[in-house]
Amino acid sequence: MLKLEGITKIFNEGTPDEKVALNHINLHLKPGDFVTVIGSNGAGKSTMMNMISGVLTPDVGKVWIDGKDVTNLPEYKRSRYIGRVFQDPMAGTAPSMTIEENLAIAYARNSSRTLRLGVNRERRDFFRTALEKLHLNLENRLNAKVGLLSGGERQALSLLMATFTKPSILLLDEHTAALDPSRAELITNLTKQLVEENQLTTLMVTHNMQQAIDLGNRLIMMDKGQIILEVNEDQKPNLTIPDLMAEFERIRGEKMATDRTLLG
Amino acid sequence: MFTAMFGAVEQGIIYAIMALGVYLTFRVLDFPDLTVDGSFVTGAATAATMIVLGYHPIVASLVALLAGFIAGCITGILHTKGNINPLLAGIIMMIGLYSVNLRIMGLSTENATSLPNVPLLNSETIFAKFAKIWEPLGIDSFINNIVAGLGAQTLPQTWGNLFMMIVVTLVIKLIVDWFLKTEIGLAIRATGDNKRMIRSFSANTDNLIILGVGLSNALVAFSGALIAQYSKYSDATMGIGMITVGLASVIIGEAIFGTKSIMRTTLAVIVGAMIYRIVLAIALRVPFLDASDMKLITAVIVILALIVPQAIEKQKQKKRKAKRLQARV
Numbered sequence: 001m002l003k004l005e006g007i008t009k010i011f012n013e014g015t016p017d018e019k020v021a022l023n024h025i026n027l028h029l030k031p032g033d034f035v036t037v038i039g040s041n042g043a044g045k046s047t048m049m050n051m052i053s054g055v056l057t058p059d060v061g062k063v064w065i066d067g068k069d070v071t072n073l074p075e076y077k078r079s080r081y082i083g084r085v086f087q088d089p090m091a092g093t094a095p096s097m098t099i100e101e102n103l104a105i106a107y108a109r110n111s112s113r114t115l116r117l118g119v120n121r122e123r124r125d126f127f128r129t130a131l132e133k134l135h136l137n138l139e140n141r142l143n144a145k146v147g148l149l150s151g152g153e154r155q156a157l158s159l160l161m162a163t164f165t166k167p168s169i170l171l172l173d174e175h176t177a178a179l180d181p182s183r184a185e186l187i188t189n190l191t192k193q194l195v196e197e198n199q200l201t202t203l204m205v206t207h208n209m210q211q212a213i214d215l216g217n218r219l220i221m222m223d224k225g226q227i228i229l230e231v232n233e234d235q236k237p238n239l240t241i242p243d244l245m246a247e248f249e250r251i252r253g254e255k256m257a258t259d260r261t262l263l264g
Numbered sequence: 265m266f267t268a269m270f271g272a273v274e275q276g277i278i279y280a281i282m283a284l285g286v287y288l289t290f291r292v293l294d295f296p297d298l299t300v301d302g303s304f305v306t307g308a309a310t311a312a313t314m315i316v317l318g319y320h321p322i323v324a325s326l327v328a329l330l331a332g333f334i335a336g337c338i339t340g341i342l343h344t345k346g347n348i349n350p351l352l353a354g355i356i357m358m359i360g361l362y363s364v365n366l367r368i369m370g371l372s373t374e375n376a377t378s379l380p381n382v383p384l385l386n387s388e389t390i391f392a393k394f395a396k397i398w399e400p401l402g403i404d405s406f407i408n409n410i411v412a413g414l415g416a417q418t419l420p421q422t423w424g425n426l427f428m429m430i431v432v433t434l435v436i437k438l439i440v441d442w443f444l445k446t447e448i449g450l451a452i453r454a455t456g457d458n459k460r461m462i463r464s465f466s467a468n469t470d471n472l473i474i475l476g477v478g479l480s481n482a483l484v485a486f487s488g489a490l491i492a493q494y495s496k497y498s499d500a501t502m503g504i505g506m507i508t509v510g511l512a513s514v515i516i517g518e519a520i521f522g523t524k525s526i527m528r529t530t531l532a533v534i535v536g537a538m539i540y541r542i543v544l545a546i547a548l549r550v551p552f553l554d555a556s557d558m559k560l561i562t563a564v565i566v567i568l569a570l571i572v573p574q575a576i577e578k579q580k581q582k583k584r585k586a587k588r589l590q591a592r593v
Contacts, residue, residue, distance in 0.1 A: 053464070079466040092464070094457035097450070105450050109465045113447040161465075 001201040002029040002169050007051055007061035021047040023225040025061070029169075034195055034202040036212040038244070039222035045205045048222070049173050052203070054078040066168050080110060083162035083200070085155070085175040092158030095147030099138055099157065102146050103127045106161035130164050133197075134190065152183035156190055163194045170195065172204040176211070191215065209241050223252060265549075270420045272545035276538030277429045278490045279509065281436055283517075283537040284530060285483030286510030291529075292444065293476045294456040295343075298354030298507050300484050302361030303335040305503035307485025309368040312382040312498035316372040321390035325489040331368075332485020333478045335361060340474030365500055381499040382492075389493035391425050398424035425494070432490075436483065437530045443479075444526050452476045484510075505559050512566040513537035519573040540565060 007025040012018050022044045029035060037045050050056040052063060054075035062071045065081050086092050093102050104118035104127075119127075124142065131139040134156050138149075146154060155175060163170060172191065176184040188211060195202050206212050212219055219236055221229035221244065228251050231239055282304060289297040307328040314324035335357060342353040366378035373379065398404075399422070408419045420426075443449045454462040455472045463469055484506070492498040517536025523529045547553060547561045 076463050076466055076468045079464050082464075084464045086460075091458070092461055094454040094461055096457050097453060101450055101453075104447070105454050105462065105465050105467075108447045108451070113451050113467065115443075115446045115448060117442075117445055118447045118450040119445070 001031045001033070001066065002052065002203070003027070003062075003064035004048070004051070005062045005064070007048070007058045007063070009047055009051065009056065009058050013059075020225050022051065022058070025225075025227060027220070027227065029201050029203065031201055032199050033218060034200075034216035035204070035218045035220060036216045037203065037205045037220050037222060038207070038209060038212045042224075043222040044225040045222055046173060047225075049171050049203070049205060052169065053082055053084055053171060081168040083165070083167035083170045085158045085162050085170075085172050087174040087177050089151040089154040089158070089178055092161065093146045093154050096145060098143050098145055099131075099149075100124060100127055100142040102157065103130070103161060103164075107165060109165050109167075130160055133193070134160060150183075152179055152186060155179060155183075155187050159187065159190055159194060163198055163200060166198050166200070168201065170200045170202040172202065172206075174205050174207060177207060188215065209244060213239050213241065213244075221248065223248075228252070266416050267418045267420060268545050268549065269542060270426075272541040273538055274426050274429065275491070275494065276541035277426070277433050277534070278487060278494055279541065280433050280487075280513065280534040280537035281490070282484045282487035282506065283510045283513035283533045284436065284440055285480040285487070286507065287514050287530065287533045288440070288480040288483070289477055290511065290514060292453055292456050293473060293480075295350050295473065295477060296354070297336070297339060297477055297480060298351060299336060299339045299357040299361070299477070299481055300354075300507040300510060301503040301505070302358040302365070303332045303481040303485050303503075304488040304491075304506045305365045305498070305500060306335055306361055306368065307332050307488030308492035308498040308502060309365045309382065309500075310485070311489030312384055312492045313368055313372040315384060315387045315389065315493070316382060321388060321393060321493060325390060325486060325493075328489035329482045329486040332488070333482035335485070336481025337474050337478035339481070340477035343477075344470035344473050362500065369498060369500070380501075381497055384493060384496045384498070387496075389496065390490070391428070391493055394428050395422060395424050398422065398427070403427075429490070433534060436486075437534060440483075440530055441527050448472075448475070505562055508562055508566050509540065512562065512569050513540050515566070515569040515573075516540055519569065 004025050004027040007022050008020075009022040010018060010020050025044075025048060037048070039045050047056065051058055054070070054073060054077075058071065062069055064070065065078070070078050070081075084092070094105070097105075100119050104123065107123065107127075108118070127142065128139045136153055136156055138153065138157065146157065149157065159175070175191075176187045179187060191204075192215060194200075202216070204215065217233045217236060219231040219239065220227050229247055282300070286297075286300060289295045310328040310331045311321070311324040314327060315321055339353050339357045342348045342356065343350050346353070348356070363378075366380060369380070369382045370376050370378035372382045404422050404424070407423050411419060444453060451462060451467045452472050452475065455467070455469050455476070459469050462472075488503070491502070513536040514533050515536070516539050517532035517534070518529065520539070521528060521532035521535065523532070543565055544558070544561060547565075548555065548558070553561065
C-alpha cells in the first residue's frame, strides 16, 4: 500500500547548519496496517510524514502508494490518495465556511472539481449520516460556520473529512497533541472507530507512548533520522512502556531524552 | 437634487458589478488585487473601440469581459508561478495595462496608433439599443406621472437604463452566488480561507487563484464597458482609484448588511456601491467642493467606511459594559 525506499533528506546541505533529517528510511505498510510512530523531537517523524504527503521531496529514494511511484507527484495530486489530520485543530478545516461546505470540499477529493453544486440534498443526507457517528450533535448544525466550533469538535470534523472518502493512506500527525486530555481521548476513540470501519492503512505520529501502544497493529521508533526499532503484529499486543524504554536504552546506550515523550 | 440622486443610483448599480469583482478577490480569495485600476479601463476601451468600429454593443461588452478575464489571469500567473507578491503583481499589471489601453483605443481610428480617449457620442450603445425597445412601452410616462404626483419637480429622461441595469446586475449577482456554491467555487473560497487545508484535499491552489482573479477582473472590465457606454466615452484615466471605489462599496455594504451568507454579502456589496455613489453626489453638492476633488472625497469616504464601524463597535461595547455594571448594582 505504502512503500518508502531508501528515503534520505538533508536540510541546509553544505552549510554549518547541515542536518540529516532522514537517513535511508525503508518502510512498508500492507493494506489495513495501522502503524504508530514514536520518537523524540527532531527524530524525523514529521519530515517523514511530509515526504509521504508531498510537502517535501526526498534527496534520494522513492515513495510508492498503491503500487504507483509518486515521488515526483506534487502535493495536491497526491492528496487524492492521502487523508491527513494535522496537529493544529485550525489547520484541517476552513473556518469561515459552514460544516456542510467543509464536508463538500473533502467529498470532492477523489474526482476533479466541476460546476456541480457542492452540497445537494443527497449529499446533505450522506453528510448527516457521517456526522452522526461523531456523537457531537454536529449533524444538526450543518450550516454553522466551522470557526465557531471548539478545538475538539474541529479536530473530530477534520478526522471525519480525512477518512470518509476512504483514502489509500491516512496520515495522523500528532492530531491529539493540542487537545485537553478528555478531548484527546474522544479523538483517539474516534480514530480507532473510523480506521476500523473504513479499514484504512494508517500511519500515526504521536508523542504519547501509551497511545502508541494502545492503537494500531505495528509500532516504529525513530531517532536521529533513522527507524531504530520495529515492533511487528505478533509482538505489539504484549508491548509495555518499560519495554520500549529498555529497548531504546539497549539500542542507543543512553536514556530516553524528553519528559514529553514519557508523559505525553 | 432628484436628478443628481437618480444619476448616482444609475451609476452605482453599474459600478456594483465592479464591486462584486473586487469582493471576489479581496474577500473571497483574500488577494488584494490592484489590477482593477487597469482592467476597468481595458473593459471600457475595448467596448468603446469595438462599438466605434461597428460591432454590436453586446458583443463589444462581452469581448471586454473576456479581455478583463485575460488581464486578471496574467496577474494570477505572475503571483502563483512567478512568486510575485500579490500587491506588486497587481501594480505591475495596472502600469502595463495603461499602455495596452492606449493601444486598444488607438485601434478605433486609422490616424493614430494610440489614443487617450474614445468618444461614443453618436454611437449605438447598449443603452441606446435598449431604449428602442423600452420607449414604445410607455412605462416612462407612467412612472413619471406617479413621481410627479409625489411632488418631484425635475424628472429623469428615462427609467429604462435603471431598469435594465437592475436586471443585469441582479443576474450577475445570482451567477456569482451560484458559482461560489459549486465544487470549484467552494475550493476557491477555501483557498482564501485555508490554503494548507484545501491542498490536502487535492485542489491546485495556483489554478484556483488564477481563475478567481481572472473572473474578478472579468466583472471589473464588464462594468468598465457599461460605464463607457453610459457616459458615452472611454478615457485612459477613468480607472484611477477604481480599487478604492470597489473597496469602499464592499466595506460600506458589509458594515450595513453584515456577512451572514454569501447571498446576503453580494447583495450588501451592490447596495454598498449605490450608497457610495449617493454619498459622493451629496458631497459634490457642497459649495466649496469641485468635481476635481472627487478622488480626495473617495479617499475620505473609504477612510470613514473603515473607521466608523470600529468606532460604533467600541461604543456598543462600552454601553454593554455599563449595562452589566448597572445590573450588578
